[in-house]
Amino acid sequence: MTDVGTRRRILPCWNPMLRVICRPVAATAGGLEDLVRDMHVLMGSQRGIGLAAPQVGDDRRVVLVRRPDDPPGRTVVMLNPELLECSDEIVPFEEGCLSFPGIYRFVLRPRRVRVRYHDLSGEPQELEVGGILARVVQHEIDHLDGILFIDHLGFWGRRDVLWRMALRRLGLVFRGGTM
């Protein structure tokens, strides 16, 4: 096969797939390798640091995260990730999402989390993470439950983002510095 492209694409925030509660996945599931490869390609092409399967139209509990120190092209694949513990300390952190390109908002979440997941060989793994990685893990696990980062904003914050995305959908894109 010479085609290294993918037929999948990153879905924009208004796609109903992003509100689906995803189902557990086994490491032996059919097509999983394909899915992970496509997610890897799409995340890399957008310079993302995390991506969840529903963002590319698959309803299985798969996320990819990139550790800040990882070389480009390397990612951690988490199957069925779940938070075991969250720190009491809640901190603001500016988040973006590949389904909301160019939009960044401060979101409050626990500073550290402990996450359990299965790797691609089906082995259970546990990680305790802080900093940006804790943020990415929480953001991506939310995606598996149909939750978007704007759901953590107040009413007006959420409205503002949805308004901007609606304009974009109509083709009235504001050209900002981040695009």
Ligand code: ZN
């Ligand atoms: Zn996201």
